[in-house]
Structures are given as C-alpha cells and as structure tokens.
Amino acid sequence: MAGVFVFLALVTFPFWYGKGRTALRPSFQLDTPEIQRLAEKKCIEPTLYMRASHMKLVDSWKAAVVRDGNRWYVASDGRRFSMSLSGNCLHCHSNKEKFCDACHNYAGVKPACWSCHVVPQEVRP
Amino acid sequence: MRSSRRNFLKITGLSLLGIGVRPVLEALGANGSPRFVKSPARLVGKRWAMAIRLGKCPDDCRDCIAACHLVHNVPDFGNPKDEVKWIWNEPFQDVFPGQGNSYLYPDWGKRSVVVLCNHCDHPPCVRVCPTKATFKREEDGIVMMDYHRCIGCRFCIAGCPYGARSMNYRDPRPFIKKINPNFPTRTKGVVEKCNFCAERLVLGLRPACVEACKEKVLDFGDLGNSQSEIQKVLRAQFSIRRKPELGTQPQVFYLV
Numbered sequence: 360m361a362g363v364f365v366f367l368a369l370v371t372f373p374f375w376y377g378k379g380r381t382a383l384r385p386s387f388q389l390d391t392p393e394i395q396r397l398a399e400k401k402c403i404e405p406t407l408y409m410r411a412s413h414m415k416l417v418d419s420w421k422a423a424v425v426r427d428g429n430r431w432y433v434a435s436d437g438r439r440f441s442m443s444l445s446g447n448c449l450h451c452h453s454n455k456e457k458f459c460d461a462c463h464n465y466a467g468v469k470p471a472c473w474s475c476h477v478v479p480q481e482v483r484p
Numbered sequence: 485m486r487s488s489r490r491n492f493l494k495i496t497g498l499s500l501l502g503i504g505v506r507p508v509l510e511a512l513g514a515n516g517s518p519r520f521v522k523s524p525a526r527l528v529g530k531r532w533a534m535a536i537r538l539g540k541c542p543d544d545c546r547d548c549i550a551a552c553h554l555v556h557n558v559p560d561f562g563n564p565k566d567e568v569k570w571i572w573n574e575p576f577q578d579v580f581p582g583q584g585n586s587y588l589y590p591d592w593g594k595r596s597v598v599v600l601c602n603h604c605d606h607p608p609c610v611r612v613c614p615t616k617a618t619f620k621r622e623e624d625g626i627v628m629m630d631y632h633r634c635i636g637c638r639f640c641i642a643g644c645p646y647g648a649r650s651m652n653y654r655d656p657r658p659f660i661k662k663i664n665p666n667f668p669t670r671t672k673g674v675v676e677k678c679n680f681c682a683e684r685l686v687l688g689l690r691p692a693c694v695e696a697c698k699e700k701v702l703d704f705g706d707l708g709n710s711q712s713e714i715q716k717v718l719r720a721q722f723s724i725r726r727k728p729e730l731g732t733q734p735q736v737f738y739l740v
Contacts, residue, residue: 425632428623428624429520430523478665
C-alpha cells in the first residue's frame with residue numbers, strides 16, 4: 360500500500376510541484392534602431408509563425424540558397440526578401456544577444472549558425 | 485462479430501483510397517506561386533568557365549589571390565602545412581607535369597601559374613563525397629560546396645587531382661585578418677574551395693579574381709553560349725588544360 364502512494368506521488372510530481380509558481384519567461388527586445396525605422400513593424404511572416412517555426416523557415420532557406428541557387432524568398436503576403444541570415448534577419452534584429460540568444464539560452468538550444476555565419480555587429484570596427 | 489473475406493477486402497480498399505486523398509487535396513490546394521525565386525539581377529550562364537592568359541600574368545603579382553581570399557574570409561594560418569587556398573600560385577612544372585623540358589621558352593620552368601578549382605564536368609570530388617556536401621549545379625556547372633553538410637572526411641581532398649581543396653584543421657576565425665560579414669566563414673573540420681564566386685554571380689558581378697586582375701589575365705564567361713566572349717577567346721587561341729588525360733574535363737583553360 361505504501362508503495363502505491365510513493366508511486367502515485369512520483370507520477371503526479373510534475374503536476375503539483377510547480378503549482379502556484381509562475382515560470383520565468385524569456386525576455387527579449389525588439390526595439391532596435393532598424394526596427395524603429397520601419398514604416399510597418401512586421402517581420403517577413405506573421406509573428407506567431409516566426410516564433411514557432413523560424414528554424415524551419417531558415418532551414419528551408421539554407422536548402423534553397425545553397426542547393427538550388429534561389430536567393431529570394433516570396434513571403435505569404437507577396438513581399439520579397441533576400442534570404443540571408445547575416446544580411447537580412449540580423450539587419451533588423453541587430454541585437455543578437457538580446458533577441459536570438461535571449462530565447463535560445465532560455466530554451467537551452469545551441470544552434471550552430473554563428474560558428475560560420477558572421478554577426479555583422481561583431482566584426483564592424 | 486465475424487467479418488467475411490469480402491468485407492475485409494472492401495474496408496482495405498477504402499482505407500487505401502483514403503490514404504491517397506491528402507496528397508490530392510494538397511496538390512489542389514497549393515496556390516502555385518513559388519516560395520523561392522532566383523535573384524533578378526544575376527548573371528545567367530549554362531556553363532561557367534575561365535580562361536587564363538599564361539604569358540600575361542606577372543610572376544610577383546598577388547592581386548587576384550588577395551581579392552578572393554578577402555571576400556571569402558579565407559584564413560591564413562601562417563603555415564604551409566595547414567594552408568587554405570581558393571586561388572594560388574603553383575610552379576609551372578607542377579601545374580603541367582608533362583609539359584616540362586630543358587628548353588622551355590624562355591624561363592617557364594621557373595615561372596609560376598595561377599591555379600584554382602577547375603569546376604570539372606566530371607568532378608571526382610563530387611563522386612567521392614559521402615554526404616553530397618560537394619555537388620555540381622546542373623544549371624551552370626559550378627562545383628559547389630554545402631558547408632553545412634561537410635563532415636570533414638577529406639575524401640574530396642584525396643579525390644581532387646588538382647589540389648584545389650583545403651581542410652580547416654583548426655577554427656579559422658582567429659586567422660582571418662578582416663572578416664567580410666557578407667560571406668560566412670568556415671568552421672573547424674570543414675573542407676573549402678573556390679566556388680566561382682557563386683555569391684557574386686547572383687548579384688550580377690563577375691568573380692572577384694577576374695575584377696581584381698589589372699593585367700586582364702583572367703577571362704570569365706559562359707561556354708554554353710556560342711556568342712560569349714570566352715568562346716571567341718578559346719576559338720581564337722590555342723589553350724591547354726590541367727591533366728586532361730584524367731577525363732575530368734576541367735573548365736579552366738590556359739591560353740598559350
């Protein structure tokens with residue numbers, strides 16, 4: 360009988376342990392000078408899609424540019440963008456530490472993008 | 485409940501039909517507009533190639549090498565064993581091993597020749613690459629590398645008869661004098677080579693080495709177009725290629 364209680368306590372641990380506490384949310388910043396200058400402050404695709412699937416988008420860009428030689432992306436609303444991590448994404452999001460890294464560190468993911476792709480703000484003298 | 489063979493077959497058939505519904509709906513639902521398109525300003529060619537005027541290249545000039553290595557973030561490890569090179573100078577005797585003789589006019593035996601990846605029609609590096617990190621672009625014949633896929637096995641280095649490939653045995657970043665933010669660097673354990681400036685061609689620019697050469701030694705053009713400048717040059721003047729006997733069909737021609 361005691362064993363059953365221990366088992367139930369362990370199994371339900373995730374449900375009652377965090378009860379009443381609020382999880383820390385990642386804090387990232389969107390107010391770079393480049394974004395402030397934009398007439399219409401929107402990313403290349405809807406924010407929710409970008410938040411959930413930017414990694415899939417960037418991965419498809421990688422294949423399109425390197426393997427197929429297609430350098431331009433047509434967004435769902437018809438706008439066209441040059442597919443470039445350093446030249447396009449980081450142009451607006453010029454605060455990599457407070458944007459990319461803030462969430463990636465929170466989620467514990469370590470994308471290998473920056474071991475090759477250059478962060479323009481880091482090399483400009 | 486007992487099910488007859490007839491009912492079983494009916495249900496199986498309907499289920500199989502059901503599997504086919506989704507692809508059909510997706511095909512009908514696609515709006516037909518491509519998500520990825522070519523750059524409108526790009527240079528278009530069916531078969532890019534290069535012609536190099538052997539006699540015109542001054543022996544002490546390094547302009548093309550400097551320009552290429554600057555735009556492509558090629559590291560300088562300061563050590564010939566680890567050297568990374570996209571375009572470089574090689575003694576004539578090593579570039580054309582069968583062509584040397586004691587009476588070579590006037591001092592060819594001592595001169596050096598500019599060499600780079602030959603962007604072969606039958607590239608051995610592509611054949612040996614186990615991950616397809618190196619591949620030949622069907623649209624314009626450029627032998628490209630996808631650095632994301634390179635696992636650093638160096639089969640391509642062994643396969644290339646021209647020594648056109650270099651391995652990064654260390655992290656190259658600290659060894660790049662001035663990083664060009666518009667082109668990625670490589671990372672430790674990745675092989676690299678000349679890409680015929682694929683990233684410049686899409687912007688409508690000719691390769692960096694061709695533009696940097698003051699003596700107009702290098703000619704770049706489309707062999708797929710019979711009216712192109714390079715076709716005229718190659719028809720007007722005798723040319724040789726590196727190790728043609730290997731059957732790799734190099735696309736870098738040396739005008740004699």
